[in-house]
Amino acid sequence: MTVNWVLIIGGAVLILLEVLLGAATGFDFLLIGSALVLGGVLGLLLKSATIGFAAAGVLALAYVFIGRRRVRTRFGRPGLSSNTDFLIGKTVRVVEPIRSGHPGRVKYEGEEWRAELTHPSETTLDSGKDARVVRIDGVTAFVEPVPSTGGGTDT
Numbered sequence: 001m002t003v004n005w006v007l008i009i010g011g012a013v014l015i016l017l018e019v020l021l022g023a024a025t026g027f028d029f030l031l032i033g034s035a036l037v038l039g040g041v042l043g044l045l046l047k048s049a050t051i052g053f054a055a056a057g058v059l060a061l062a063y064v065f066i067g068r069r070r071v072r073t074r075f076g077r078p079g080l081s082s083n084t085d086f087l088i089g090k091t092v093r094v095v096e097p098i099r100s101g102h103p104g105r106v107k108y109e110g111e112e113w114r115a116e117l118t119h120p121s122e123t124t125l126d127s128g129k130d131a132r133v134v135r136i137d138g139v140t141a142f143v144e145p146v147p148s149t150g151g152g153t154d155t
Contacts, residue, residue: 004043004052011036011056031067035059087113087133091146098125098143106131106141113141 014033021029036056043052090108098104098115104125106115117125118134123145125131131143 003049004040007036007040007056031063032060090133091130094125094129115141115143118142118144
Protein backbone atom coordinates (compact mmCIF):
# COMPACT_ATOMS: atom_id res chain seq x y z
CA MET A 1 0.00 0.00 0.00
CA THR A 2 1.38 3.38 -0.95
CA VAL A 3 1.85 6.35 1.36
CA ASN A 4 -0.98 8.15 -0.44
CA TRP A 5 -3.49 5.42 0.39
CA VAL A 6 -2.31 5.39 4.00
CA LEU A 7 -2.96 9.17 4.12
CA ILE A 8 -6.43 8.77 2.61
CA ILE A 9 -7.43 5.91 4.94
CA GLY A 10 -5.93 7.62 8.00
CA GLY A 11 -7.74 10.86 7.13
CA ALA A 12 -11.03 9.00 6.63
CA VAL A 13 -10.63 7.33 10.04
CA LEU A 14 -10.11 10.74 11.69
CA ILE A 15 -13.17 12.18 9.93
CA LEU A 16 -15.25 9.17 11.02
CA LEU A 17 -14.03 9.57 14.62
CA GLU A 18 -15.10 13.22 14.56
CA VAL A 19 -18.56 12.22 13.38
CA LEU A 20 -18.83 9.51 16.05
CA LEU A 21 -17.62 11.85 18.81
CA GLY A 22 -20.05 14.59 17.80
CA ALA A 23 -17.51 17.40 17.35
CA ALA A 24 -16.12 16.79 20.85
CA THR A 25 -12.64 17.50 19.53
CA GLY A 26 -13.62 20.95 18.29
CA PHE A 27 -13.42 19.84 14.64
CA ASP A 28 -9.69 19.05 14.94
CA PHE A 29 -10.07 15.44 13.73
CA LEU A 30 -12.31 16.55 10.88
CA LEU A 31 -9.96 19.22 9.58
CA ILE A 32 -6.72 17.29 10.07
CA GLY A 33 -8.37 14.21 8.55
CA SER A 34 -9.44 16.34 5.57
CA ALA A 35 -5.86 17.58 5.18
CA LEU A 36 -4.62 13.99 5.10
CA VAL A 37 -7.27 12.92 2.57
CA LEU A 38 -6.52 15.93 0.31
CA GLY A 39 -2.78 15.27 0.50
CA GLY A 40 -3.29 11.60 -0.33
CA VAL A 41 -5.57 12.39 -3.29
CA LEU A 42 -3.12 14.98 -4.60
CA GLY A 43 -0.30 12.44 -4.30
CA LEU A 44 -2.33 9.85 -6.22
CA LEU A 45 -3.20 12.32 -8.98
CA LEU A 46 0.42 13.41 -9.36
CA LYS A 47 1.72 9.86 -8.81
CA SER A 48 4.09 11.04 -6.08
CA ALA A 49 4.14 9.84 -2.49
CA THR A 50 6.48 12.71 -1.59
CA ILE A 51 4.08 15.37 -2.89
CA GLY A 52 1.11 13.69 -1.18
CA PHE A 53 2.92 13.47 2.14
CA ALA A 54 4.22 17.05 1.88
CA ALA A 55 0.79 18.44 0.90
CA ALA A 56 -0.91 16.62 3.79
CA GLY A 57 1.71 17.91 6.21
CA VAL A 58 1.50 21.51 5.01
CA LEU A 59 -2.31 21.51 5.11
CA ALA A 60 -2.41 19.96 8.60
CA LEU A 61 0.17 22.42 9.94
CA ALA A 62 -1.64 25.34 8.32
CA TYR A 63 -4.80 24.30 10.11
CA VAL A 64 -3.06 23.85 13.47
CA PHE A 65 -1.20 27.16 13.36
CA ILE A 66 -3.63 29.37 11.42
CA GLY A 67 -7.11 27.90 11.05
CA ARG A 68 -7.59 26.33 14.48
CA ARG A 69 -7.99 29.65 16.30
CA ARG A 70 -10.43 30.89 13.66
CA VAL A 71 -12.56 27.76 13.89
CA ARG A 72 -12.64 27.86 17.69
CA THR A 73 -13.45 31.57 17.71
CA ARG A 74 -16.22 31.17 15.17
CA PHE A 75 -17.87 28.20 16.85
CA GLY A 76 -17.08 29.11 20.44
CA ARG A 77 -19.55 31.08 22.50
CA PRO A 78 -17.52 32.84 25.17
CA GLY A 79 -19.47 34.28 28.05
CA LEU A 80 -22.62 32.31 27.27
CA SER A 81 -23.58 30.04 30.13
CA SER A 82 -25.05 26.64 29.43
CA ASN A 83 -28.28 25.63 31.12
CA THR A 84 -26.28 23.60 33.64
CA ASP A 85 -24.13 26.61 34.58
CA PHE A 86 -27.29 28.65 35.01
CA LEU A 87 -28.75 26.10 37.44
CA ILE A 88 -25.88 26.26 39.94
CA GLY A 89 -26.93 28.24 43.01
CA LYS A 90 -30.64 28.13 42.15
CA THR A 91 -33.31 26.96 44.55
CA VAL A 92 -35.19 23.96 43.17
CA ARG A 93 -38.21 21.98 44.36
CA VAL A 94 -37.81 18.29 45.23
CA VAL A 95 -40.40 16.26 43.30
CA GLU A 96 -39.09 12.79 44.15
CA PRO A 97 -37.47 12.18 47.56
CA ILE A 98 -33.67 12.24 47.70
CA ARG A 99 -32.01 9.94 50.24
CA SER A 100 -28.41 9.12 51.00
CA GLY A 101 -27.31 6.73 48.28
CA HIS A 102 -30.65 6.99 46.44
CA PRO A 103 -31.07 9.79 43.88
CA GLY A 104 -34.36 11.57 43.46
CA ARG A 105 -35.62 14.33 41.19
CA VAL A 106 -35.83 18.11 41.42
CA LYS A 107 -37.68 20.62 39.28
CA TYR A 108 -36.75 24.14 38.18
CA GLU A 109 -38.87 26.21 35.81
CA GLY A 110 -40.70 23.14 34.55
CA GLU A 111 -37.57 21.10 33.89
CA GLU A 112 -36.81 18.01 35.99
CA TRP A 113 -33.31 16.88 36.91
CA ARG A 114 -31.92 13.76 38.54
CA ALA A 115 -30.58 14.85 41.93
CA GLU A 116 -28.32 13.54 44.68
CA LEU A 117 -27.29 14.98 48.00
CA THR A 118 -23.95 16.81 48.11
CA HIS A 119 -23.20 15.23 51.48
CA PRO A 120 -24.51 11.64 51.64
CA SER A 121 -24.82 11.82 55.43
CA GLU A 122 -27.58 14.45 55.12
CA THR A 123 -31.13 13.51 55.93
CA THR A 124 -33.77 12.78 53.33
CA LEU A 125 -35.12 15.61 51.22
CA ASP A 126 -38.82 14.88 50.85
CA SER A 127 -41.06 15.90 47.96
CA GLY A 128 -42.14 19.53 48.18
CA LYS A 129 -38.99 20.67 50.02
CA ASP A 130 -36.60 23.25 48.59
CA ALA A 131 -32.97 22.49 47.79
CA ARG A 132 -30.07 24.50 46.40
CA VAL A 133 -28.01 23.22 43.45
CA VAL A 134 -24.34 23.14 44.40
CA ARG A 135 -22.88 21.52 41.29
CA ILE A 136 -23.78 19.57 38.18
CA ASP A 137 -22.05 16.37 37.14
CA GLY A 138 -23.32 15.04 33.82
CA VAL A 139 -27.10 14.90 34.14
CA THR A 140 -27.13 14.88 37.94
CA ALA A 141 -27.69 17.97 40.07
CA PHE A 142 -26.01 17.76 43.46
CA VAL A 143 -28.15 19.59 45.99
CA GLU A 144 -28.20 20.65 49.62
CA PRO A 145 -31.25 21.44 51.72
CA VAL A 146 -32.34 25.03 52.23
CA PRO A 147 -34.56 26.26 55.03
CA SER A 148 -38.22 26.38 54.06
CA THR A 149 -39.46 29.98 53.74
CA GLY A 150 -43.04 29.19 52.94
CA GLY A 151 -42.57 30.58 49.41
CA GLY A 152 -42.40 28.29 46.48
CA THR A 153 -40.42 27.59 43.40
CA ASP A 154 -41.85 26.30 40.15
CA THR A 155 -43.44 22.90 40.75
